[in-house]
Amino acid sequence: MQSFGLAHVEFLAWAALWTVGLSAIAFVGGGLLGFAVALLRVSANPAARLAAIVYIQIVQGTPLLILLFLIYFGVAVIGFTGVPAILAAGAGLTIYASGFLAEIWRGCIQSVPKTQWEAAECLALTRWQRMTRVILPQALRIATPPTVGFLVQIVKNTSLASVVGFVELAQAGKLINNSIFEPFTIFVTVAVFYFALCFPLSTWSRSLERTLNVSRR
Amino acid sequence: MSAVANPTRAAREDTPRSPQAGAPVVRLHDVHKSFGALKVLDGVSLDVGPGEVAAIIGQSGSGKSTALRCINALETIQQGTIHVCGHAIHDPQLDRRALRRDVGIVFQSYNLFPHLTAEQNIMLAPTCVKGMTKAQARELAREVLSHVGLAEKAEHYPEQLSGGQQQRVAIARSLAMRPKLMLFDEVTSALDPQLTGEVLKVMENLAREGMTMILVTHEMAFARKVASKVVYMHRGRVWETGTGAMLDDPQTPELRAFIGNGL
Numbered sequence A: 001m002q003s004f005g006l007a008h009v010e011f012l013a014w015a016a017l018w019t020v021g022l023s024a025i026a027f028v029g030g031g032l033l034g035f036a037v038a039l040l041r042v043s044a045n046p047a048a049r050l051a052a053i054v055y056i057q058i059v060q061g062t063p064l065l066i067l068l069f070l071i072y073f074g075v076a077v078i079g080f081t082g083v084p085a086i087l088a089a090g091a092g093l094t095i096y097a098s099g100f101l102a103e104i105w106r107g108c109i110q111s112v113p114k115t116q117w118e119a120a121e122c123l124a125l126t127r128w129q130r131m132t133r134v135i136l137p138q139a140l141r142i143a144t145p146p147t148v149g150f151l152v153q154i155v156k157n158t159s160l161a162s163v164v165g166f167v168e169l170a171q172a173g174k175l176i177n178n179s180i181f182e183p184f185t186i187f188v189t190v191a192v193f194y195f196a197l198c199f200p201l202s203t204w205s206r207s208l209e210r211t212l213n214v215s216r217r
Numbered sequence B: 001m002s003a004v005a006n007p008t009r010a011a012r013e014d015t016p017r018s019p020q021a022g023a024p025v026v027r028l029h030d031v032h033k034s035f036g037a038l039k040v041l042d043g044v045s046l047d048v049g050p051g052e053v054a055a056i057i058g059q060s061g062s063g064k065s066t067a068l069r070c071i072n073a074l075e076t077i078q079q080g081t082i083h084v085c086g087h088a089i090h091d092p093q094l095d096r097r098a099l100r101r102d103v104g105i106v107f108q109s110y111n112l113f114p115h116l117t118a119e120q121n122i123m124l125a126p127t128c129v130k131g132m133t134k135a136q137a138r139e140l141a142r143e144v145l146s147h148v149g150l151a152e153k154a155e156h157y158p159e160q161l162s163g164g165q166q167q168r169v170a171i172a173r174s175l176a177m178r179p180k181l182m183l184f185d186e187v188t189s190a191l192d193p194q195l196t197g198e199v200l201k202v203m204e205n206l207a208r209e210g211m212t213m214i215l216v217t218h219e220m221a222f223a224r225k226v227a228s229k230v231v232y233m234h235r236g237r238v239w240e241t242g243t244g245a246m247l248d249d250p251q252t253p254e255l256r257a258f259i260g261n262g263l
């Protein structure tokens, strides 16, 4: 039995790339879906608002693990067997991220003062113009730090994708451990990888927050 | 609290500017408005003719802002009728955007868009609503900015401007839509006396150019000098109306007390 070496680190590095890729899918997919849900959540239509609330509550109330199982096995029940792990994991994380991003962004949109809506309305702008030209640009500034902060959650939560057979960083660690059984060394290395991915993000998030506070007179 | 009001004053309707010819730009008739159980407008009637400057005065909480907001359809009324530039505000089918093209409003808190420069603040509505090109809108922005004496501040963001300058940009932003009626809600109340002066001057010029204006104000001297009609509101009613001279000779104890308070 060989001991922990460079080949293993290399294997982990490849797996870390999958973690990054899966995070990117979840962030982009979850961002698009979450943005749509956030718009519904603040729309003038009560039915649309209710639908968005229900969606957000269900997604936030379901453990990601269960969400992943539901997609992986649920899709098979409907008749699609052999869903690629990346698709199942990507879909699960997308839905998970959309539920949280929608709620974060709803808060940011609603934190733009009502007087801004009114001023735009009094200039005869349409509702869509008010949203895109006046409210969203301001909400975007407010939204950046918590959004980047949430990215960290996504990166860490990709580790759950192993349950649908996706080999990312955590799963790679487990695989190595199964063959050489040096859990401490292996998982410390895995943790260092996660830290290397997340630390820049949280630092960035904090610095964004600081510049935002400074520029707010 | 009620019947003391208008009759003695109705006779003073003839204004020194005599702009009354033509149909009124604004006509409120028996307007009632409540917020839940709180009655805020209790049968308000008011006519403002073309070119007229009406100053609404009164204690805080007497319903002045609400009256302005009803005129601009920012609030819905429960009873009565409001006509503004040919739009029936009380009509549930009201085309709000068409109304807002005809009516400009300026608020106490300026409400400039903080992510846009002065010029961009002004260009937004003409490009979005009137379909102007960027170049046309920029030219227009420069024009209205120089009108309020701020041509050199076009590229500044609101937070780089003083309160008085921000308020003048807000006025310019409204003017860029070439409104037929301008509403001002205590636009100088957040400003110190010096900055107040520069904003009032802009408004006075507008009045002189013939803009129809309704302004809620605490500046009695300004109301006396510029307004063709002064409206004293008390407890959600038009308590007294008249010309600026009304302020020197109040007929009701309420207005006397209000003026006596040095407001």
Ligand SMILES: Nc1ncnc2c1ncn2[C@@H]1O[C@H](COP(=O)(O)OP(=O)(O)O)[C@@H](O)[C@H]1O
Residues within 6 Å of the ligand: B035, B038, B040, B058, B059, B060, B061, B062, B063, B064, B065, B066, B067
């Ligand atoms: N959106 C609102 N909801 C509930 N009450 C309101 C609202 N707007 C104004 N009011 C109340 O209506 C009354 C009149 O307000 P306002 O028209 O702002 O008075 P003014 O401008 O003369 O000071 C006040 O008692 C105020 O608290």
Ligand SMILES: [Mg+2]
Residues within 6 Å of the ligand: B064, B065, B066, B186
């Ligand atoms: Mg007020």
